[in-house]
Amino acid sequence: MTILAVELICAEWGSSIKTVLIAAAAFVLAAVLTMLVFEIVGKYRSESIEIEVRNVPAEDFARSKPITAEETPEESEKPAGQEVELDEAAVLVDDGVDAESGTVIVGETRLKVGYNRSFTAKLIQSDDTLKSRYSELYNELLRYDMKSRMSWSNESLYRGRKTYAKFAIRGKTLSLYLALKPAEFADTKYGFKDAGNVAKYRDVPMRLKIKSARGVRWAKELIGFVGEKEGWTRKELAETNFRPEYKNTAPLVREGYIKLYYIADAKVDKEALSEAAAADLKEIDRTPRDFTTKLMRASLDLKTRYSAVKNELLRYGMKSRMSIANESMYRDRTTYAKFAIRGKTLFVHIALDPKEFEGTKYNFRNMESVGKYGAVPMRVKLKSDRSVRWVKELIATMAEKKGWTREELEERDFRYVETKKK
Numbered sequence: 001m002t003i004l005a006v007e008l009i010c011a012e013w014g015s016s017i018k019t020v021l022i023a024a025a026a027f028v029l030a031a032v033l034t035m036l037v038f039e040i041v042g043k044y045r046s047e048s049i050e051i052e053v054r055n056v057p058a059e060d061f062a063r064s065k066p067i068t069a070e071e072t073p074e075e076s077e078k079p080a081g082q083e084v085e086l087d088e089a090a091v092l093v094d095d096g097v098d099a100e101s102g103t104v105i106v107g108e109t110r111l112k113v114g115y116n117r118s119f120t121a122k123l124i125q126s127d128d129t130l131k132s133r134y135s136e137l138y139n140e141l142l143r144y145d146m147k148s149r150m151s152w153s154n155e156s157l158y159r160g161r162k163t164y165a166k167f168a169i170r171g172k173t174l175s176l177y178l179a180l181k182p183a184e185f186a187d188t189k190y191g192f193k194d195a196g197n198v199a200k201y202r203d204v205p206m207r208l209k210i211k212s213a214r215g216v217r218w219a220k221e222l223i224g225f226v227g228e229k230e231g232w233t234r235k236e237l238a239e240t241n242f243r244p245e246y247k248n249t250a251p252l253v254r255e256g257y258i259k260l261y262y263i264a265d266a267k268v269d270k271e272a273l274s275e276a277a278a279a280d281l282k283e284i285d286r287t288p289r290d291f292t293t294k295l296m297r298a299s300l301d302l303k304t305r306y307s308a309v310k311n312e313l314l315r316y317g318m319k320s321r322m323s324i325a326n327e328s329m330y331r332d333r334t335t336y337a338k339f340a341i342r343g344k345t346l347f348v349h350i351a352l353d354p355k356e357f358e359g360t361k362y363n364f365r366n367m368e369s370v371g372k373y374g375a376v377p378m379r380v381k382l383k384s385d386r387s388v389r390w391v392k393e394l395i396a397t398m399a400e401k402k403g404w405t406r407e408e409l410e411e412r413d414f415r416y417v418e419t420k421k422k
Contacts, residue, residue, distance in 0.1 A: 083261055092250040092260075101263060102249065113260040115249065118152045121257040122169040124244045128292035130174050131243035133210045134167065137176060138242050140220050141165055143235045144227045154200070164226055166204050173211060176219050177204035178226055190218050241413070246297045290324045294341040302346050303415035305382045306339065309348055310414050312392050313337055316404045326372070336398065338376050345383060349376035350394055362390055 091105045104111045117125070123134065138148075138157075146157040146164060157165040166177040182194040182205055196205030208219050227234055252258045295306065310320070310329075318329040318336060329337040338349040354366040354377055368377035380391050399406065 083259055092253060094249055099249075102260075104260065112263040114263050116259040116261060117252075118257045118259075119154055119167065119169060120150060121252045124247050124252065124257070125249075126169065126172065126174075127290070128243065128296055130169070130172065130210075131296075133216050134174055135242040136216055136239075137210065137219055137223070138167075139237070139239050140223050142240075143237050144223070144232050145235070159230075159232075163203055164230075165223070166201065173209055176208045176210055177201050178206045178208070178219075178222055179204045180206040180222060180226060180229075182206050185222075190222065191215075243296070246293065291327055291339065291341060292322060298341065298346070299344065300415065302341075302344070302382075305385075305388050306346055307412075307414040308388050309382065309391055309395075310339075311409070311411050312395055314412075315407050315409050316395065316399045317407070331404075335375055336402075337395070338373065345381055347379050347381055348391055349373050350378045350380065350391070350398060351376045352378045352394060352398055354378045357394075362394065363387070 092102055093105065094102045099115070101112065101114045104113050123131065141157045141164075144159070144164075146159050149156045149158060153168060155167040156163045157167075162179075164179045168175045168177065177195060182192060182196070185192065185206070191209070193207045193209075194205055195201040195207040201207070206222070208215065208222065210216060210219060224234070249258060253260060295303065298306075313329045313336075316331070318331045321328045321330060325340065327339040328335045329339075334351075336351040340347045340349065349367060354364060354368070357364065357378070363380070365379045366377055367373040367379045373379070378394070380387060380394070382388060382391065396406070
């Protein structure tokens with residue numbers, strides 16, 4: 001057929017026939033594109049089968065704060081992401097101290113992930129100062145017969161069916177929300193913020209940032225106002241330790257207390273990955289620097305020895321003072337002992353002259369050349385039950401020199417062991 005003939009035939013077709021032909025051509029093109037998309041998606045899934053990735057609601061990576069049904073859309077600042085579930089064969093490498101992100105490595109697959117920590121995880125990974133304030137306030141709330149209920153972002157304290165307090169942690173700050181009307185406390189000494197415009201804090205609108213010992217005292221006073229308003233009687237209950245043991249990120253991910261969310265592909269140094277694989281690392285620990293955090297992360301044996309020696313020092317009328325590197329035991333403004341932790345070893349420094357004990361059964365080191373240990377120069381390693389007995393003997397020798405009397409005090413538990421809530 002010649003070109004002229006084709007032109008004559010096309011000229012005879014009506015507009016309706018031309019429309020049908022164009023629609024048919026468009027359908028065929030769409031079908032081809034769809035097949036290509038399915039082929040690409042199938043290839044991607046076959047390559048990344050070791051890590052399950054699924055669509056989830058938007059999460060706020062920076063604040064580790066998930067959206068719940070109670071919250072308003074304005075409380076979210078991030079677009080929808082993808083949740084990553086940690087496979088048993090995966091290695092999770094933190095970006096650094098107090099990291100909000102890390103890298104998941106499974107074979108040749110590497111994913112950059114952000115952390116969404118639950119309230120439980122934030123509390124577990126917080127410093128001992130925050131935990132101590134939390135434990136003290138939690139004990140106070142229990143004295144008013146409140147019970148605890150945990151959600152992802154908060155811990156609620158309730159009585160009957162009504163919530164009277166909530167704990168939250170943002171960054172390194174503990175907040176307590178109370179069922180008090182902020183307007184009634186305007187122009188008082190209490191520093192607070194009205195959080196009533198946030199749905200989940202509507203019943204507990206008074207927000208207190210607990211950042212000091214004074215903040216704890218004020219919070220206790222306000223808890224007392226809640227009890228007085230409700231007509232409750234405060235019980236005299238013994239103080240219980242509710243400071244949880246520290247855990248690294250990977251175990252908390254596996255236990256469901258931290259969620260991982262895909263951010264972007266990670267650029268990981270090959271040498272660092274080889275070293276991690278050779279050591280069979282499942283997690284990278286964050287090296288603690290302050291004494292209290294070292295103590296919390298220490299073994300139960302170390303904590304038990306620490307608790308035994310501290311109890312003995314208290315029996316001679318000493319008091320405790322904490323610094324970044326040490327815990328000092330003093331009496332009448334004079335320090336007579338210091339605890340320190342290096343690596344996995346606990347040391348106690350005692351105010352005795354090491355030269356007087358040379359050639360004796362006691363194993364020690366003279367630390368008088370180190371400025372901060374000049375007043376407590378005898379350093380003893382607490383690595384066994386026998387060393388604990390020897391230290392107790394040395395403490396008794398020091399007390400005899402000072403003319404102190406030993407009191408028979410009941411043994412207290414200073415091991416920083418987590419107490420399970422009922």
